[in-house]
Amino acid sequence: METAIILTRVAQYIAAATLFGTPLFLTYARSSSATAQGAGLSWARPLAGGAAFVVLLGSGLYLCAQTAMMAGDAAAATDPEMLTGVLTDSAMGFAVLARLAAAVLALVTAAVLKPGRPLWLLLSGLGAVVLLSFAWNGHGAATEGAGGWIHLFADLLHLLAAGVWIGALVAFAVLLARPAQLEGPGAKALHEALEGFSGVGSAVVTVIVATGLVNTWFLVGPTHLAGLFSTAYGLLLLAKLAAFGGMVLLAARNRFAHTPVLGRALTAEAAQPSLQALRISVALETVLGMAVLILVAILGMLEPVAAL
Incomplete structure (x- = not known):
């Protein structure tokens, strides 16, 4: 289970950084006209959507693996009651919920809005939510x-x-x-x-x-x-x-x-x-x-x- 947790964490980190940092990059590192019109950026929306999907999938798998490790039983990974308990009764669960919600919103946003500065800023904001949620699963949150x-x-x-x-x-x-x-x-x-x-x-x-x-x-x-x-x-x-x-x-x-x-x-x-x-x-x-x-x-x- 530890290997599964590490792999899902890596996938989430990479996807979260992409969802946050790449759209943000498009707002400051290109000319304002190109950014506003999405010129030459046909790849940006699919990339953001893909990153959001990886966050969504990775968060779900991470929740299952973490629940199984906490329970000491692999069967807990597919137990709805156990998964719900972890989601609603732990800081880790609330962080996962935040990631899941932000990923769903990012998927919808990328599918609905046209390329341009408003889309890049919204996607970057949702990516920031995903990134910041990791702090509540880290050593920083455990410092007393x-x-x-x-x-x-x-x-x-x-x-x-x-x-x-x-x-x-x-x-x-x-x-x-x-x-x-x-x-x-x-x-x-x-x-x-x-x-x-x-x-x-x-x-x-x-x-x-x-x-x-x-x-x-x-x-x-x-x-x-x-x-x-x-x-x-x-x-x-x-x-x-x-x-x-x-x-x-x-x-x-x-x-x-x-x-x-x-x-x-x-x-x-x-x-x-x-x-x-x-x-x-x-x-x-x-x-x-x-x-x-x-x-x-x-x-x-x-x-x-x-x-x-």
């Missing part, structure tokens, strides 16, 4: 005392900042995977999007680092630093930090090397080599981002170093 609210607030900011980054990576990956759309105006629009994300990306990294330090203070603590090298939680946390560091380096290279080179190449009408280098870099950054989410899903199942 006055520091509990600080830890929980840091968790909430951490989740949103990560969602902004992962969602933007998904958008870039989709754009770069469509070579037919990267000729002439398409390449110029991509360059515009890269420049639009550059300032946001710096703010996101700052928030992630700051809130990560707060979380580390509560989950590891200054008196348990040795546990980083002697416990499963500590070693996985170090692996997560290494993956995050790799993402920062790749993001910096994209901003300070690949984006300016692409801008100069557009002037010379020779953008394809630059696009290929950018495609590889974004792919690597996305892989590291997925690795971070997998590690987060596993860490959520372990006792933090400070609790050992």
